[in-house]
Amino acid sequence: MPSIPAALAASDESAPELAPARRHEDDRDAVAACQGGEREAFDRLVEKYQRDVYRLCYRYVNNHQDANDMAQEVFLKAYRALDRFRGDSSFSTWLYRIAVNTCLNFRASRKPEAAELPEALADKSQGPLERLERDEQSRLVREAVTRLPEKQRATLILKIYHDLTHEEVSAILGSTVGTVKANLFHALGNLRKMLVAEAGE
Amino acid sequence: MSHVPEPRLLDVLEGRGATDRAHVDACAQCRARLAEAQAGLALAAGAEVPEPSPVYWESLRRQVSRRVDEESERRPAFWRRVSLGHALAAAAVLAGIATFLPVAGRHPAPLPEPPLPAWSALPPAEEDEGLDVLRAVAPVVADASVPAACGGVAECAVDLSDEESQVLADRLRREIGPGKDL
Structure with missing residues (x-):
């Protein structure tokens, strides 16, 4: 039986993987430096987390332009609030919480743009037809994810695409671990139902 | 089950x-x-997010950095450290100080003198029986020195010179009797 993938969010080669404890320690140092007035320390945090934040935003809005705007907004909010960050949670959990709230507050009236990012990298190992099919499948799934109920969508995005633990997701969303698990289970079932229904239309 | x-x-x-x-x-x-x-x-x-160009990440980092710089210019470093809660707390403390400072001061400012009432305990001159007594005991003073504007015995007595006061006092003593205070 397949288990939930360990790291579905595409890792970037330029950002080497760190052990969680070391990563949190580095974050604490960077946050302390920011709070001490070291402006460059915030740039380091942005560089480290911009991929995660951008991808999270993309999952909500399903287009590059809005994801870009929202990612900037997330970091700006984090910068404004950084002096109030006391380290009760890890910096990444705190940042994810800001990101999820920013996504939830995003104006639903703004329609997602249909066009993908023009410079999106194509997988050259696949033929054109296979790529088209895969891209279309991805698009359908991403759109279905955006139609999930709010809590289910947030849980699925954080758990499946950002490889967070149930505890981390519960801390970000302010839910119990049991609720997170139930929401994820429902999200997966609903996603399947939506896609089957669309395929039948 | x-x-x-x-x-x-x-x-x-x-x-x-x-x-x-x-x-x-x-x-x-x-x-x-x-x-x-x-x-x-x-x-x-299987639903991947389209991967932006590697150039995009540098662009995003720069855009965020520029906006943070703009934010820093708008808000001086001091105010970035002052949260709304801190500001409200400071305002409350200042308001408290402003309220209690005059009371708590070592040398409070003297209270203003209460205004004199328009009403006077002395009767008007035409109704002042004391003037009659004065005239009786001190005809010189009463005849010559009671001005038209004199409002009563007390006011007339205040206007007497030292010598006139002494004469009045001697005559009053003789009228009242020895051993009595004026």
Whole structure:
């Protein structure tokens, strides 16, 4: 039986993987430096987390332009609030919480743009037809994810695409671990139902 | 037969929960629920976010940096450190100081003199019986020195010179009798 993938969010080669404890320690140092007035320390945090934040935003809005705007907004909010960050949670959990709230507050009236990012990298190992099919499948799934109920969508995005633990997701969303698990289970079932229904239309 | 709740079915999906796994194997309904979640997981896992150009990440970092710089210019470093809560607390303290400072001071400012009432305990000159007594005991003073504007005995007495006061006092003593205070 397949288990939930360990790291579905595409890792970037330029950002080497760190052990969680070391990563949190580095974050604490960077946050302390920011709070001490070291402006460059915030740039380091942005560089480290911009991929995660951008991808999270993309999952909500399903287009590059809005994801870009929202990612900037997330970091700006984090910068404004950084002096109030006391380290009760890890910096990444705190940042994810800001990101999820920013996504939830995003104006639903703004329609997602249909066009993908023009410079999106194509997988050259696949033929054109296979790529088209895969891209279309991805698009359908991403759109279905955006139609999930709010809590289910947030849980699925954080758990499946950002490889967070149930505890981390519960801390970000302010839910119990049991609720997170139930929401994820429902999200997966609903996603399947939506896609089957669309395929039948 | 009670079925496995969703959180525990997710544990089974993640490869944990051996006891519940046995139940799922024997229960068609739970097996179907699990299969649907598994299919949803397989679909979700394949939905990648289009990867932007590597140049984009540098662009995003610079855009954020520029906006943070603009933010810093708008808000001086001191005010970035002062949260709204701090500002409100400081304002409350200042208001308290402003309220209690005059009371708590060592040398409070003297209170203004209360205004004199327009009403006077002395009767008007034409009704002042004291003037008659004065005239009787001190004809010189009473005849010559009671001005038209004199409002009564007390005011007239105040206007007497030292010598006139002494004469009046001597005459009053003789009228009242020895050993009596004026």
